[in-house]
Amino acid sequence: MELPENIHRKESADKLLIQTPGHGSYLAYIRAIVGDLARKVGFDEGEVAKIEMAVDEACSNVVRHAYSPDKEWCWQQRDPEIRLDIRIEGSRLIIEINDHGQRFDFANYRPARMEDHLREMKPGGYGIPIMRNFMDEVQYSSNDQTGNTLRMVKYLKKP
Amino acid sequence: MKDFRIDHESRGPVQLIRLVGSLDMYSFPRLESQLNALFQQGRYSLVLDCRDLDYIGSAGLGALIGFAKQAREHNGDLRLLNVPERIYKIIELLGFTKVLQVHQTEDDAVGSFQAK
Known part of the structure; x- marks a missing residue:
């Protein structure tokens, strides 16, 4: 590709390190790169689809919320950027998604619980539940020096 | 990587909308404006043909749920057709197939509105 x-x-x-502009038009490339890597390290197609979706949800949130034009990152005179740091450690795929936005x-x-949201046919609020459903670990951290980092882990084989 | 595209044609009172490419947070506003335009014309019976859909994210799924809800409030619905297996497995796992009707053939999807 x-x-x-x-x-x-x-x-x-x-x-694998990927740096892209923090814009929605790059999401399809991020999904494709992450999917290829997950496939290469041995995840089956069902798990690859879950990893792609979890990463897409995380990066979509960065574009939509962290880099929202009405948030304070605009004042920092820096172009919005998404950085993905992906590594294999033993039987774990570790994906860290970093931004310097809000x-x-x-x-x-x-x-809200997905079941409740779906029953009420709510149009949004599914992103974080999807990440938590599809990945084995999801953690978020933030500091002034390194920005915001969402760390997601998927086990190739359950420990 | 296919560019996102929406093709639309009428099958009697049912609107058949074919989605090509990826429906993510970047592309879904285009579908949103197309469906809003149909609703403004009073067209609430929609079939989304997904055979050439590569991907759907939560922004797209949420929008479909929201439009299905609005359509049902006007005696219509939004139903899915030809959902690729990879996408079907994901949306089934997440519970979206409990809320959205999914059909295998165009006749079945279009006919499901006439059978109401």
Whole structure:
């Protein structure tokens, strides 16, 4: 797959670094790169689809919320960027998604249960429940130096 | 990688909408404006043909649920057709198939409105 010039990709045996502009038009490339890697390390097609979706939800949230034009990142005079740091450690695929946009109070965010949302046919609020459903670990951290990082882990084989 | 495209044609009172490419947070506003335009014309019976859909994210799924709800409030519905197996497994796992009707053939999907 040919990547646009402003997607930077650095790969070694067990590590992949991707940097893209923080814009929705790059999401399809991110999904494709992450899906290829997950396939390569041995996840079956069903698990690959889940990993792609979890990463897409995380990056969509960065574009939509962290880099929302009405948030304070605009004042920092920096172009919005998404950085994905993906590595294999033993039987774990670790995906860290970093941005320098508006932080999010992930720990105190209590999304409604998916079943309730679906029963009421709500049009939104599915992203974080999907990440939590499809990945084995999901953690969010934020600090002024390194920005916001969402860390997701998927086990190739359950420990 | 296919560019997102929406093709639309009428099958009597039913609107058949074919989605090509990926329906994610970047592309879904285009579907949203197309469906809003149909609703403004009073067309609430919709079939979305997904045979060439590569991907659907929660923004797209949420929008479909929201439009199905609005359509049902006007005695219509939004129903899915030809959902690729990879996407079907995901939406089934998440519970969306309990809320959205999924059909295998165009005749079945279009006919399901006439059978009401």
